[in-house]
Amino acid sequence: MVSRSVIAAVDIGTHRVRVVVGERRGYALYVRGAAAAPIAGTAKSRPREVLDVLPALRRALEEAEAMAHATPEVLVIGVGGAEAEIAPVRVSARRDPRTAVDDAEVEALVAAAQGEGAGAYVPEVLPRRFLLDGVRLADPRGHAGHELVFEGWQVRVPEEVLEAYRGLLNRLEREAVYRFRPFAVLELLTHAEERREGVVVVDVGGWNTELIAVKDAERLVVESFPFGGAYLTRDVARVLGISLADAEQLKLAHGVAYVQEAADVEVLSLPSEKGEAYLRQTELAQILEARLEEILTLVRSRLEEHALDPLPTYVFTGGTSALPGFTGLVRRLFPGSVRIGYPQYMGVRHPSLSGAVALLHAEALAGLAEEGFRRHDGIREEGWIRRVREWLLERF
Structure with a gap:
């Protein structure tokens, strides 16, 4: 069975490949299969070539699809913080002041922001704020003015990174869409109030530790460290x-x-x-403890360099965070509220699956927007309008 409602999220780590297959039925998302496979040779070193990853990806994908009894048409590939850069973006448009700003204008402006950035692929844009004739607005719709401005952050993926993924997918004879994994994990494991007040998500992977920190709509930091x-x-x-x-x-x-x-x-x-x-x-x-303390101290020192420490909330995820005693250690090293973050879906409630499930969740939201669904108690609308509401409206 091939279905657009069935989604396969692929999280290619430095140590393992994880695949989670889910099915979207109306507003609900169900996890139907999950599998992981180690990347050969990474016990001693990091994967360096596409061919190193291919056997693990093929095995994990086949196992997850067999559990789901379904073949997704398109894969969702997660791009990590070490593979992309975050850059500020600002676009503006002159408009007729006799009419009010509507959904179409907002979507067009944010889509224009995604189109900026020559020489790199831009899979996502994270909204920061709107300005209408110089006045900052949480939601510009319904207001009138001469100039509408959008400010946000772009995710820029170098062409060589994209080519490596394309080579991998060509060997699998599959198509894919790309999403920035740190954004997806942040949205899955935190809520708008935490993001407004200040929160960091630290993903301790195999060979890498990745963090994304955000405070209000003004500060955003994404970093990756070669330790895990x-x-x-x-x-x-x-x-x-x-x-x-x-x-x-x-x-x-x-x-x-x-x-x-x-x-x-x-x-x-x-x-x-x-x-x-x-x-x-x-x-x-x-x-x-000696090695973990070294890694976590590095994380905190980087946050201090960006003037983002202390923060009210620290969320840790990734397979290493599941070790007994991990919470006790981070509570000794970090102030504020500390917790282990993991997906809240049946069958995948483990920190090691946060990345894959976050990608699955993000793509399910996007599918709803394409079909015209709107806000509901379950999965909510996706696309640029949803991001504006979640990341801007709740910050003001």
């Missing part, structure tokens, strides 16, 4: 003298991110010159 959960595994392997595969298994089975929450019990027997030596969970936690 794979470094924890590597540290365990090096310190204990075991293989990376054994270190990963040990981390997942007995790892605790915060020494104070670890138990003083034996979790592993290790050979030594004096016979058998025993590793306690507290000793394993010391290895994990």
Whole structure:
């Protein structure tokens, strides 16, 4: 069965490929299948070529589609913060002051903002504010004036990055739409009040940690750091003298991110010159906490550089944030409200799936807008009008 209502969201990380298949029925979105596959060779290094990713993507896609019993017509590919840049954009239009601004004018102006930016692909524009004859308005519709101005942020994807994705999809004989994963995750895991007051979402992935911070409609920061959960595994392997595969298994089975929450019990027997030596969970936690504290301290220092620390709310997601004790560690390092963010859909309630589910959710919203649906208690309208309402109207 091929259906436009069935969506496959693809989150290509630095360590794994995750695919979530969902079906939109009216205003409701149902997750029908999810799968993940490790990228070969990334236990020791990052994936460098399209061919490194292809087998993992093909396997995850086939498994997720088999669970869903459906074949999506178009894939939604997430573009990460390390693959794109955020740039401010400002466009304006002269208009007839005898008439009031309507939906069509607003959509045309924001679409023009997306069209700016020669030499790069612009999959999304994030609204910041409107000005009508120099006056800032949350919603310019219904007002009259000579000049309407839109200010926002563009997501610019270099052509070489886009070509790499195209090469991957050509081998799969699939078409795709592209969405900026940090925006999607921010919208999935936070609400408008938090975004107005100030919030950061930190996604701790395999080889990368990605953050997106926003405050009111004035400040937006997206950054990516080349450190993640794979470094924890590597540290365990090096310190204990075991293989990376054994270190990963040990981390997942007995790892605790915060020494104070670890138990003083034996979790592993290790050979030594004096016979058998025993590793306690507290000793394993010391290895994990040291690296995690380094990563999280870097995150906070970057926020301080952008004058975005402290913030009222800190949301952490990604597979590493699921480690026991992670919340305790970040509460020691970060002020304000701290929580672990994960999707609220049945079957995918895990931080490692936040990226894929966020892409799925964003595309479902876009599909509703194309079909003319409007605001409802379930999935809400998408497109530029929805973004204006959610990101601007609720900020003033």
